[in-house]
Amino acid sequence: MSAQTTPVRTGDPRLAVRSLSVRFGGLSALDDVSLDVHEGEVVGLIGPNGAGKTTLFNAVCGLVRASAGAITVGGVPLPPDPTRLSARGVARTLQGLGLFRGLTVRENVLAGCLGATDPGTDAQRQLDALDLAAHADRSVGDLPYPEQKKVALARALVAEPQLLLLDEPAGGLGPDDIAALGDLVRHTAATGCAVLLVEHHVDFVMGVCDRVVVLDFGRVIATGTPDEVAGDPAVDEAYLGIEVTTP
Ligand SMILES: Nc1ncnc2c1ncn2[C@@H]1O[C@H](COP(=O)(O)OP(=O)(O)OP(=O)(O)O)[C@@H](O)[C@H]1O
Numbered sequence: 001m002s003a004q005t006t007p008v009r010t011g012d013p014r015l016a017v018r019s020l021s022v023r024f025g026g027l028s029a030l031d032d033v034s035l036d037v038h039e040g041e042v043v044g045l046i047g048p049n050g051a052g053k054t055t056l057f058n059a060v061c062g063l064v065r066a067s068a069g070a071i072t073v074g075g076v077p078l079p080p081d082p083t084r085l086s087a088r089g090v091a092r093t094l095q096g097l098g099l100f101r102g103l104t105v106r107e108n109v110l111a112g113c114l115g116a117t118d119p120g121t122d123a124q125r126q127l128d129a130l131d132l133a134a135h136a137d138r139s140v141g142d143l144p145y146p147e148q149k150k151v152a153l154a155r156a157l158v159a160e161p162q163l164l165l166l167d168e169p170a171g172g173l174g175p176d177d178i179a180a181l182g183d184l185v186r187h188t189a190a191t192g193c194a195v196l197l198v199e200h201h202v203d204f205v206m207g208v209c210d211r212v213v214v215l216d217f218g219r220v221i222a223t224g225t226p227d228e229v230a231g232d233p234a235v236d237e238a239y240l241g242i243e244v245t246t247p
Pocket of ligand 1: 052
């Protein structure tokens with residue numbers, strides 16, 4: 001079977017990152033990074049530890065200041081204030097869980113409903129959609145880890161974001177939960193949401209993403225469909241740890 005080729009996308013991207021650089025003192029965490037995520041598209045952002053993936057998420061969320069470059073959502077520059085992101089249709093999950101452990105499942109989901117006109121109804125709809133309703137009034141810390149990951153997703157999805165940033169959503173999950181997660185990510189994209197996904201689980205990334213962007217030492221070293229990226233020797237060398245020899 002021939003490799004997929006990158007589809008030609010028309011129209012403005014939902015997320016546009018242009019020539020973004022972020023420095024921490026003398027360290028260049030991101031260097032001239034550009035990427036797009038379109039409506040209905042799932043883009044994977046992969047790379048070795050320390051490549052700059054979380055820094056890019058933090059820059060999109062206004063948590064770190066760029067030294068150069070621009071970020072727009074829906075063609076409009078993001079406000080520097082991270083507390084206003086949900087009003088701009090941006091939601092994010094965190095590495096690990098990032099849940100309020102002292103609160104119930106429902107209360108955690110309600111935390112994603114800031115500014116909603118009917119947060120109780122929205123939260124219930126999302127709890128039902130992710131099969132969490134039976135646990136709604138339990139303390140979130142009492143749930144098994146995969147269910148807690150689902151609560152974190154529910155909190156991000158409840159406001160029906162236009163741009164969803166997922167930071168290692170498959171981390172700590174077994175094969176069945178990862179398969180269900182893949183279905184959920186594809187379903188979310190099918191509603192028109194643009195999804196940017198940071199993940200170390202390569203099989204998951206290759207199975208769920210339309211395109212993949214590979215970072216190494218803060219720079220984009222490859223971009224394309226999963227097939228294109230998987231066949232790129234620079235990616236094998238930098239990310240998969242395979243030594244590439246030339247004949
Ligand atoms: N607040 C910070 N202050 C100083 N250096 C930082 C800060 N945040 C990240 N870094 C550095 O920036 C580089 C990129 O880190 P980042 O966390 O974005 O990488 P990553 O690709 O997300 O890694 P991982 O896969 O391990 O999560 C690393 O060298 C890291 O040590």
